[in-house]
Amino acid sequence: PPLDTIINTFDFEAVAERTVTPKTWAFYSSAATDLLSMKLNRRAFDRVLFRPRLMRNVKSVDTRTKILGFSTGVPFFIAPTAMQGMINPDGEKAVAMGAGEEKVIHIISTNSSHPISDIVSSGKGPEQQTHFLQLYVNTDRQKTAQLLANAKSCGLKAVFVTVDAHISGKREADERLKVDVPVRSAVSGAISHNDKKGGGMGRLMGLYIDRTLNWEDIPWIKSVAGGLPIVLKGIQTAADARLAAEYGVQGIVLSNHGGRNLDTSPPALYTLLEIHKVCPEIFNSLEVYIDGGIRRGTDIFKALCLGATAVGVGRPYLYALNYGAEGVAHLTQILKDELETTMRMCGVTDLSGVHPGLVNTREIDAL
Numbered sequence: 001p002p003l004d005t006i007i008n009t010f011d012f013e014a015v016a017e018r019t020v021t022p023k024t025w026a027f028y029s030s031a032a033t034d035l036l037s038m039k040l041n042r043r044a045f046d047r048v049l050f051r052p053r054l055m056r057n058v059k060s061v062d063t064r065t066k067i068l069g070f071s072t073g074v075p076f077f078i079a080p081t082a083m084q085g086m087i088n089p090d091g092e093k094a095v096a097m098g099a100g101e102e103k104v105i106h107i108i109s110t111n112s113s114h115p116i117s118d119i120v121s122s123g124k125g126p127e128q129q130t131h132f133l134q135l136y137v138n139t140d141r142q143k144t145a146q147l148l149a150n151a152k153s154c155g156l157k158a159v160f161v162t163v164d165a166h167i168s169g170k171r172e173a174d175e176r177l178k179v180d181v182p183v184r185s186a187v188s189g190a191i192s193h194n195d196k197k198g199g200g201m202g203r204l205m206g207l208y209i210d211r212t213l214n215w216e217d218i219p220w221i222k223s224v225a226g227g228l229p230i231v232l233k234g235i236q237t238a239a240d241a242r243l244a245a246e247y248g249v250q251g252i253v254l255s256n257h258g259g260r261n262l263d264t265s266p267p268a269l270y271t272l273l274e275i276h277k278v279c280p281e282i283f284n285s286l287e288v289y290i291d292g293g294i295r296r297g298t299d300i301f302k303a304l305c306l307g308a309t310a311v312g313v314g315r316p317y318l319y320a321l322n323y324g325a326e327g328v329a330h331l332t333q334i335l336k337d338e339l340e341t342t343m344r345m346c347g348v349t350d351l352s353g354v355h356p357g358l359v360n361t362r363e364i365d366a367l
């Protein structure tokens with residue numbers, strides 16, 4: 001169907017399900033074991049209601065904000081997702097192009113299909129467009145140091161260290177299907193191939209990830225990141241959020257990896273509420289982002305009201321990439337438009353006007 005008939009994130013998903021190869025669909029859409037966390041990610045947003053304030057002048061609204069001090073047109077970013085070349089040969093290069101058009105920040109995965117330099121140069125260039133790096137730390141630490149040096153020289157502006165994937169989840173849809181065409185990441189060098197346990201791409205491409213990585217490695221990561229801000233992605237408890245603040249990182253992404261790793265791990269929204277209850281002071285020392293299940297402008301607005309600086313959107317961008325750079329730009333416009341509608345209906349004209357009083361979280365407060 002033509003792009004102008006796609007009016008929400010679910011339309012992109014439905015087209016992808018019908019048109020991509022079974023293996024690509026299995027890798028992109030799958031989640032861990034019984035898919036409970038993936039489904040809960042959506043349900044958590046459904047259980048938060050608005051407390052809209054009315055009779056305000058909402059003629060013009062502004063969705064611009066800053067993430068780690070970098071300007072963005074919208075308070076959401078393109079979450080790092082591996083092997084974007086599986087759905088479109090241009091992969092991350094097309095994402096960079098579409099993201100540049102709409103001023104949305106793209107986080108480049110360590111398991112990207114294309115080299116970082118090609119991705120950055122496909123967009124508006126490092127002066128005009130912000131990209132961040134997602135980091136999987138390699139058992140060969142020298143390779144990680146080289147990757148960070150390369151990322152910095154390509155103009156990437158921050159490092160999102162993924163901390164919830166020392167091991168990949170058991171993603172059964174992905175395990176059952178053999179890898180038909182072996183794929184290789186141009187950034188990490190990881191290759192998918194079949195083994196005795198099946199063809200699970202997440203697992204096969206994560207074999208180089210260092211399972212010894214721990215809090216005491218944070219100073220080392222800082223030392224090889226050349227001064228770039230550090231964000232920990234995958235935090236799931238207030239206790240770890242507090243540790244992140246103590247270790248002096250600039251941000252955390254509350255995330256259960258789109259439900260792909262530990263099944264029945266909490267939706268990020270629950271962790272966000274837990275932080276409000278247990279250690280609200282950390283909002284003063286680092287930025288908090290959330291991801292998982294964000295499919296609507298209302299979801300984005302709820303997260304911002306509850307203190308998130310921005311949110312990450314994962315699978316929808318993969319499905320939009322089916323339509324190339326234009327699809328990426330179109331999805332961004334859809335989410336931005338839904339967010340603007342929500343802001344107007346809640347009586348908010350710019351993002352400094354969000355606050356917890358605009359949402360009713362009673363249904364999930366007891367958790």
Ligand code: FNR
Nearest residue numbers: 028079080081082109162257258292293313314315
């Ligand atoms: C991911 N995610 C991910 N995260 C990461 O830190 N490094 C990576 O390489 C990947 N790769 C990846 C591949 C695919 C196919 C998916 C769907 C996800 C997780 C991603 O960054 C994010 O946390 C979730 O996708 C957010 O959930 P939604 O928006 O997909 O529901």
